[in-house]
Amino acid sequence: MVSPEMLRRYPYFAKISEESLKEIAMMAEERSYPAGLQLFNEGDPADYLNIIVEGEVQIQYQLGNGEKRTVDTLVPGDILVWSALIEPYRTTAIGTTSKPTKVIAIKAKPLRELCDRDPMVGYQLTREIAKLLAHRLESARVQLAAA
Incomplete structure (x- = not known):
């Protein structure tokens, strides 16, 4: 479990009720990874939504x-494995740590269930993921065009 206050630091949770935020905190844990670790491969199950x-x-x-082509570098505050909330709940790329990395890992299945019960949570998270995807698509387009 992480503290609700820790989650509140991130804009994805800014407008979520205290009750729902406490529930999300109960689903979450901190994890640490060394540099150079491949966290996931394209098509892996997306079992956790992560915040760096x-x-x-x-x-x-x-x-x-x-050939593997880097299309984006995620930094503290970014969502990692957004596909944990979007069907078919599979990763869409390869993710590898380039520095020692700590994340908040939120169990995807209970988070999706909460989104179904509390539409405001689902709306807020989906809205943030839509913004994130627009940014990542543009970044990928630039990286692929530059090659």
Whole structure:
């Protein structure tokens, strides 16, 4: 469990009720990873929604020729594995730590259940993920065009 106050630091949770925030905090835990660790591969189950607290994670796509291309670098405050909330609940890229990294890992299934019970939580998180996806698509487009 993490504290609700810790979650409140991130804009994704700014407008969520105290009661729902406490419930999310009960689903969450802090995790630490060394630099150079591949956290997930494209198509892996997205069982946790993560928020980066410290460190960096490189997001890569594997191209048709087998080459991996970094399309984004996630930093503290960024959401990692947004696909934990969006069907089919599978990762869409490769994520590798480039520095020692600490995250808040929130169990996806109970978080999705909370979103179903509390539409405001679902709306806030989906809105933030939509903004994040728009940014990441633009970043990926720039990175792929520059190659």
